Amino acid sequence: MIKIVKVPLQLEPFLDKFRDLFTKPSYGSFRDLCGALSVCDKSKTVSNLCDTMADCSKGKKSRSSYNWFFSDANWDENEVAQRKVDLFIDSLCLKENDKLLLIIDDTYNEKEGNQTDGVGKFYDHSKEAYIWGNNFVTSVVQSKGLFIPHKAKMYIKNDDENENFKTKMEIAFEEIIKPLVVPKSIDLYIVFDSWWFSSDLFSKCLKLGHNIVCQIKSDKKVGINRDMYFQVRDLANQIEDKFFIKTTVSVRGKKKTYYAFEKKVIIDKVGEVKLVISKRKKDSTTKYIISTNGSLSLKEILSIYEDRWDIETAHREANQKLGFKDYQLRDKHSIERFIQMVFSVWTAILLWEIDNPPPKDGSKSRTMGDMVDRVKMQAVGETFEFVMTYFNLPVPDGGLLYILKSLGMKI
Incomplete structure (x- = not known):
């Protein structure tokens, strides 16, 4: 150790x-x-x-x-979370009209026994199986290709002992979205997948002045005018391939090509949104993505939604490298x-x-894993230097410290 x-x-x-x-x-x-x-x-x-x-x-x-x-x-851990965001924004030097994404999702942590608050039986879609453990509503703040984990709030199922029950939607809005403070000059986008779609959540976010980019399910009804509504997959089937535009976006350092179509549509209890129907020849997957900001280009909407994957990366690397799910509390x-x-x-x-x-x-x-490893090397060097100094021994120019310095460590 x-x-x-x-x-x-x-x-x-x-x-x-x-x-x-x-x-x-x-x-x-x-x-x-x-x-x-x-x-x-x-x-x-x-x-x-x-x-x-x-x-x-x-x-x-x-x-x-x-x-x-x-x-x-x-x-107050919420004050710590807000301070992190403030420092992140300052570090990136975000300017007026720059985009800041607040990505919402949830994750599970398997546990044993009944001693931990919130443990229960949950269906984990990533494993396609039920697990026994905790469920957290999570969030990431992202801009300019960089991101930080923001908050993780425990979801506790509704039962006789839970007097303050909140749905995941309520947790996401009341404990994560609503409290977040960002400069008014920055455009904040709330980003989530189709599970989180809710006209109530949309309405609350729009009242705060935030925009939303999210996926909707294929059976969601959209209107091309006030009188004609279709399930979005049926609308997509009516569009000829020649109207789909080849669009390439940068995704986590790689190029990804879509064939996409855009149209302004109406969603009941939400209002007018821009719909992007995207297909990939590689896997024949069709996605339906909407944006409350109709001025965004097709490419911008695809790029913002692709950035949603950063929260999956945060779940994985925060756990593997920093023990996000190691708590024994x-x-x-x-x-x-x-x-x-x-x-x-x-x-x-x-x-x-x-x-x-x-x-x-x-x-x-x-990667974050690389960065954490560098911190560990730094700590080894600092401990070695402390030992040498404690025993009043000369610190050699070669050996361990030389190697660490050559790797950019500040020894």
């Missing part, structure tokens, strides 16, 4: 910008746990995070203190706080990379 003697260099300046959201003792816990989360190579339980901190690490606390930080300390509030800290570490590492970009030598851009 990697041991750290201080917060890794990449995280320190970022975490300092959250200091005012905590009391002094709680900020120390926040800083310590974020540092440990970034380098711990075991399951990210509180016990393992505590063990990742070297005993000589300044300010290290007991495991019970870190457990208390999640369960009872006076801090029982109550909903503590779990959501833990996940928000994982998302904070992701954001810290990404913003460091934005400010310290790799050399333009033609190599591929780094």
Whole structure:
């Protein structure tokens, strides 16, 4: 196990910008746990995070203190989430009319037993099977091809013990979409797949001044005027192939070609939207995507919807590299706080990379996994340097430190 003697260099300046959201003792816990989360190579339980901190690490606390930080300390994880977005927007230097996407989805985490809040039997469409575990409504904020995980809010099924039941739609709007504050000059788009389509959700988002880009199901009725409505698949079947325009969009560094048709249509209880019917010769898949902003081009709508996949990447990499689903906490509030800290570490590492970009030598851009590995190397170098200094030994120019410096580490 990697041991750290201080917060890794990449995280320190970022975490300092959250200091005012905590009391002094709680900020120390926040800083310590974020540092440990970034380098711990075991399951990210509180016990393992505590063990990742070297005993000589300044300010290290007991495991019970870190457990208390999640369960009872006076801090607001929603304020942390908002601060992350503020820093992300500042780092990207977003200007007037730049697009910012808020992508909504959900994910599952398999658990055993009944001791954890919210556990139950859920159908996981990705596995096409029922699982026993937790279900979270999740979100990602994206712009200019970069993204950060925003919030994960636990969904708890409606039963006699759940007095404050909320549907996933209500969680998405009330706890994620509505509280998000962005500069008025920036165009915010809410993006989701067809499962989330709801005229009520549309209405609420539009009242906030947000636009929506989403997929709709093939049986959704759309009107070509106030009197003529068709299921969207039937409308698509009436359009000759010659009217579909070949359109290429950049998707996660690759080119993707669609044959697409656009038309303004009416959806009951929503109003006029722009419909894009897209096909791919490669797999014969037809998608029906709508945008509440009718001024967007066909290509822009396809590109925005393709960016929805970033939330799937966030689910995978936040779990594999940062232990998003490793929590061994029982109550909903503590779990959501833990996940928000994982998302904070992701954001810290990404913003460091934005400010310290790799050399333009033609190599591929780094994934979050690559970035986390660099933080771990940095931590190893800092620990080695600490040991050498502690014993008053000269730090050699060659060897481990030389290798780490050659890789761009700030030792």
